Amino acid sequence: MTDHEIRMLGVGGAEQLSVAPHQPLIPAVDEIRIRHKAIGVNFIDIYHRLGLYPLSEMPAILGVEGAGVIEAVGSNVRSVKPGDRVAYVGLPVGAYSATRLLPAERAIVLPEDIVTTLAAATMLRxxxxxxxxxxxxxxxxxxxxxxxxxxxxxGTILVRWAKLLGAVVVGTVSSSAKAEIAYSNGADLVIIGRDADLVKQVSSFTGGLGVDVAYxxxxxxxxxxxxxxxRIAGTVASIGRAAGAVEQNAVDEIQKQRSLIFLRPSVIAYVSDIERYHRAAxxxxxxxxxxxxxxxxxxxxxxxxxVAQTDLEEGHSTGSLLLIP
Incomplete structure (x- = not known):
């Protein structure tokens, strides 16, 4: 079977993604070559394709997350070996391919009880x-x-982990079917529909106080x-822009809320620190x-x-999406 890779030919829609033959490369001294078993599809891939987070070279191979088996290692690599199952997250891009080269320090060795495909679907999120x-x-x-x-x-992982920590979880979804999923994951209240009166329902549920933190x-x-x-002095973390860029008048809203803490965290920046990356993994x-x-x-x-990117971009999916080489 011929190996393939997905090349992004330019900035734009999903039609910019093109299938091409793939030739495995030889690792440099501090690199590994991983043969993917599964590749995560994420919104950051779409943001790269749309040029919201520009890439320096074209054509490019998108993707910042995957899992598989190490095929080869560079001469300086001691932390992992051929045959190890590993997952990884972070830059440089290059996951949409049968194999790829990766800095060895990015490799997260998977224990025997962790399924490779689940690791590919879970690690970045x-x-x-x-x-x-x-x-x-x-x-x-x-x-x-x-x-x-x-x-x-x-959202699925946030709900499950927040409940593990003992939090009270309010979720929003676009349909009744998705609400059933959120409730099954442990959500205490699920608000359905983009036109729902979100503020009113949250206020009613919290006795007028508001939530402590919103994602x-x-x-x-x-x-x-x-x-x-x-709530007053609460925290809002803006972690994406699926419906468009943050509106400028959001700044005014922060002032109206009095002492609202506003965050724009970046997981890609977060995992650039290798020690922090391995601790989080x-x-x-x-x-x-x-x-x-x-x-x-x-x-x-x-x-x-x-197709995978289009399904994610248009909101036709639930859970995590994977590409299988």
């Missing part, structure tokens, strides 16, 4: 959840959290509604053993990357 729930805001028993897209890839991956006009759902592996794992919403052959 798991590290993001760790950053949001443990470091950006220390969620604990009784913390009231608001999680948008609560049945999505990141908003939607952006656009939703972010202001999210701010209005948050270890926490994710431990949380996976406690049931904090991604739900794999769908898998696609690697050559169907266009």
């Amino acid at each position: 798991g590290i993001t959840a760790y950053m949001l729930l443990h470091e950006d805001y220390k969620v604990q028993a009784g913390t009231v959290v608001l999680i948008h897209a609560a049945a999505g890839g990141l 908003d991956g939607v952006g656009g006009s939703t972010l202001i509604k999210t701010m209005r759902c948050t 270890t926490a994710v592996l431990n949380a996976m053993r406690e049931g904090v794992v991604a739900t794999i919403g769908a898998t696609y052959p690697l050559d169907q990357a266009r």
